Amino acid sequence: MKNKGLLFDKDGTLLEFHQMWLQVAHGAAQEILHTFEADNKNSLADSKALLAAIGVYGDHVDNHGLLASNPVEDTASAWYQxxxxxxxxxxxxxxxxxxxxxxxxxxxxxxxxxxxxxxxxIELKKRGFKLGVATADTKNATIYSLVQSQLHDLFDFVGYSDGDIEPKPAPALLTAFCEHCNLAPQHVIMFGDTVSDMHFGRNAGAATIGVLTGTATTEELKPHADHILNSVADFDTHLTSYLN
Ligand SMILES: [Mg+2]
Structure with missing residues (x-):
C-alpha cells in the first residue's frame, strides 16, 4: 500500500465539543466583559450579544459560526467591533x-x-496509516487538550492555527501534513464535523468524511463530503480504497 494519511479536525471530531466549548465560550465572554467593562460603555454589548456573534445561541452552536469553524483571532475581531x-x-x-x-x-x-x-x-496506527490533526485552535490549547485526552502520542503530525499558518479552509495545514509524512493529498482523507472542514479537505485535493459527533447535521455536510459517518469510531478502512 502507498503511504496513506488520515487527517482529523479536533473538536467535535476527536474530542467532545459541546459541553467543553459552551463552557469555555460562556466563561470567556464573561471575563472579557468584566475586564473591558469601562471601555464597553459605548456599545453596551452583553454576554448574549458576544455569544451570538460567534454562533452560540443558548445551548446551540451554529456549525458555520466562528466558535465552531474559525480561529480565536476571528472571535476577537468580532468582539472588538x-x-x-x-x-x-x-x-x-x-x-x-x-x-x-x-x-x-x-x-x-x-x-x-x-x-x-x-x-x-490505535487500530489505524497499527495498520500503518499516518495520522494527523488539523485544528483552528491555538498551539497551547491544542497540545494541552490532546495530552489531556490521552491522544497526543498517536499522531505523526499536529497542525494548529496560531497566526503563523493560513487557517482552514485554506489548504496549508493539509499540505504541511503531506510534506511532514511524505504523502500525496489524493492519498489523504480529511475527517471533520463542519462544512469548513469539508471545504478544507477538498481545497487541498483530499477525500472528505463528515462526522456527526459535532455541530453539523447530515443534511448540512452531505453536499460537501464524499462520505458521512456517525463517528470516527465507525470508520472502516475498506473505505480508503473507495475514496482514495
Ligand atoms: Mg470541529
Missing part, C-alpha cells in the same frame, strides 16, 4: 486568546475523547 473598544486591536486579540486558553486549562475534566475514538486511532 461589537464592543467599540478603544484599546489596540492586536493587544485585545492576544488578550482574548489568553482568556480562551485559560478557560480550556481551567476545565480539564471536560476535555474528553469521543467514545471509541482512541481505540480506533
Amino acid at each position: 461589537l464592543m467599540h473598544l478603544t484599546i489596540d486591536e492586536e493587544k485585545f486579540s492576544q488578550h482574548v486568546k489568553n482568556v480562551f486558553n485559560q478557560q480550556v486549562e481551567d476545565n480539564p475534566s471536560l476535555i474528553q475523547a469521543l467514545p471509541g475514538v482512541k481505540d480506533k486511532l
Whole structure:
C-alpha cells in the first residue's frame, strides 16, 4: 500500500465539543466583559450579544459560526467591533486568546475523547496509516487538550492555527501534513464535523468524511463530503480504497 494519511479536525471530531466549548465560550465572554467593562460603555454589548456573534445561541452552536469553524483571532475581531473598544486591536486579540486558553486549562475534566475514538486511532496506527490533526485552535490549547485526552502520542503530525499558518479552509495545514509524512493529498482523507472542514479537505485535493459527533447535521455536510459517518469510531478502512 502507498503511504496513506488520515487527517482529523479536533473538536467535535476527536474530542467532545459541546459541553467543553459552551463552557469555555460562556466563561470567556464573561471575563472579557468584566475586564473591558469601562471601555464597553459605548456599545453596551452583553454576554448574549458576544455569544451570538460567534454562533452560540443558548445551548446551540451554529456549525458555520466562528466558535465552531474559525480561529480565536476571528472571535476577537468580532468582539472588538461589537464592543467599540478603544484599546489596540492586536493587544485585545492576544488578550482574548489568553482568556480562551485559560478557560480550556481551567476545565480539564471536560476535555474528553469521543467514545471509541482512541481505540480506533490505535487500530489505524497499527495498520500503518499516518495520522494527523488539523485544528483552528491555538498551539497551547491544542497540545494541552490532546495530552489531556490521552491522544497526543498517536499522531505523526499536529497542525494548529496560531497566526503563523493560513487557517482552514485554506489548504496549508493539509499540505504541511503531506510534506511532514511524505504523502500525496489524493492519498489523504480529511475527517471533520463542519462544512469548513469539508471545504478544507477538498481545497487541498483530499477525500472528505463528515462526522456527526459535532455541530453539523447530515443534511448540512452531505453536499460537501464524499462520505458521512456517525463517528470516527465507525470508520472502516475498506473505505480508503473507495475514496482514495
Ligand atoms: Mg470541529
